[in-house]
Amino acid sequence: MKISLTNAALFLSILEAGSLTTAAARNNLVAAAVSARMKRLEGDLGLTLFERDRYGMRPTLAGLALEPHARRMVDTAGQAEAAMQSFRGEMIGQLRVLSNSNMLSEHLPRLLGQFLGRYPDITVEVEDRPSLEVVDLLRRGLWHIGVVAASADRSGLEAFPFVADRLVAVVPPGPEDDEAVSFATLLGRGMIGLPEHAALAQFMRRTATELGIKLQMRLRLPCYATLCEAVAEGAGSTIMAESAARRFASGVAGGVNGAPSCRIVPLSDPWAQRELYICSRAEAELPAPARQLLAHFRDYAERQASGVSPEVRPS
Numbered sequence: 001m002k003i004s005l006t007n008a009a010l011f012l013s014i015l016e017a018g019s020l021t022t023a024a025a026r027n028n029l030v031a032a033a034v035s036a037r038m039k040r041l042e043g044d045l046g047l048t049l050f051e052r053d054r055y056g057m058r059p060t061l062a063g064l065a066l067e068p069h070a071r072r073m074v075d076t077a078g079q080a081e082a083a084m085q086s087f088r089g090e091m092i093g094q095l096r097v098l099s100n101s102n103m104l105s106e107h108l109p110r111l112l113g114q115f116l117g118r119y120p121d122i123t124v125e126v127e128d129r130p131s132l133e134v135v136d137l138l139r140r141g142l143w144h145i146g147v148v149a150a151s152a153d154r155s156g157l158e159a160f161p162f163v164a165d166r167l168v169a170v171v172p173p174g175p176e177d178d179e180a181v182s183f184a185t186l187l188g189r190g191m192i193g194l195p196e197h198a199a200l201a202q203f204m205r206r207t208a209t210e211l212g213i214k215l216q217m218r219l220r221l222p223c224y225a226t227l228c229e230a231v232a233e234g235a236g237s238t239i240m241a242e243s244a245a246r247r248f249a250s251g252v253a254g255g256v257n258g259a260p261s262c263r264i265v266p267l268s269d270p271w272a273q274r275e276l277y278i279c280s281r282a283e284a285e286l287p288a289p290a291r292q293l294l295a296h297f298r299d300y301a302e303r304q305a306s307g308v309s310p311e312v313r314p315s
Contacts, residue, residue: 002044005077007037008070011049014038015067016142018056071141078287093289095124098134098146101200102165102241103276105224107300108147115296122289130199138279144290145297150275159279162301167272169265170228170249171237180268183239184211190236192219192227204239207271224248232261239267 013023014034024031042049049063059067078093099108104126112124129137131152137143139156147162148154169181171189178185187208194201201220208215218236221227227238228248240248242264249262266272278297280286286294 003041003066003070003073005073007041008073010034010037011041011063011066011070012074012142014050014057015059015063016137016140018058020057067140075141075285093122093287095122095145095287095290095293096143097124097126097293098129098137098143099126099199100131100147100149100165100203100276101128101194101198102167102244103147103163104128106241106243107163111296111300115293119289119292124293128197128199130202135279138281141281144280144286145293146279148277148279150277151271152277152279154277154279157279158282159277160298160301161305162276162278162297163304165274165276166242167239167267167274168242168245169237169239169267170231170245171263171265172231172234172261173263178265180266182268183207184213186237186239187211187213187215190218191215192221192230192236192238193217194227195220195222200239228262234261 010023010027010029013026014020017023017026020035020038021031024034027034038049045062047062048060049066050057051060097108097112108126112126116122116124129146131148134143134146134148135152135154135157138146148159149165169186171178171181171186183204191204193204196202196205201217205215219230221230224240224244225248227240228245230236231238231249245264249264278294278301280290280294283291283294
């Protein structure tokens with residue numbers, strides 16, 4: 001057989017990562033070994049699957065045509081393995097979850113932590129991606145589950161409401177004493193934020209571009225807690241989930257006298273209030289661990305919507 005299951009999985013990894021080095025690292029292989037496998041596969045097929053340049057690897061038309069067939073191979077193998085595991089009463093597997101920056105900071109750590117606590121043989125890979133990328137990667141079958149904003153095109157995917165996601169501004173004390181502030185106003189005062197690859201950072205860049213303003217961050221830091229500390233010292237303003245702001249900004253002290261130096265201000269922009277959705281391909285196509293995690297997310301969402309205590313419990 002010219003296309004082995006291993007090569008199909010490696011092909012999909014390169015397609016998603018756009019980089020042979022990244023794909024090799026994700027599969028615990030050296031880049032030279034992955035490169036040799038892909039060149040041998042291309043030789044067996046008599047086709048070029050990737051265009052290689054200094055920016056990475058992009059699929060050719062032949063590569064794009066191979067993608068759905070490679071995905072079916074990998075999915076079928078996964079379903080067969082899951083079926084055999086169910087006979088042994090096991091719950092084993094590796095899940096791949098995509099989310100935005102706010103959910104990675106607020107809801108997902110505890111949800112995933114409790115889920116993994118119940119299933120010690122399951123592992124979860126999580127990445128921070130914008131909603132537009134999430135729905136595309138889910139449709140292509142490259143990830144199992146994603147968290148997206150309500151504005152994302154969810155056609156072709158199964159979805160259910162997850163949680164509300166209100167964005168607020170965290171600002172240092174100053175002459176302005178806003179009851180609410182617009183994103184455009186914040187841009188004029190100086191901004192700090194998350195690293196460029198973070199979904200929230202990409203969203204802010206796109207929104208600034210739509211306003212005709214070039215986004216210039218004075219400082220980028222890895223998490224909300226460190227951003228609040230920098231705001232307290234007067235580095236600039238930032239944007240984050242309201243729940244994170246309440247947790248990290250309220251007690252932060254800064255300045256010469258060590259007084260509380262962060263204020264939480266509502267954003268007047270309509271996009272600041274968002275509803276998030278859990279998305280996936282058809283549940284019947286997902287491995288058993290992914291279906292179990294979806295049930296875990298659904299239980300949490302239903303408890304929040306009904307006003308029950310937001311304590312997370314495994315499904």
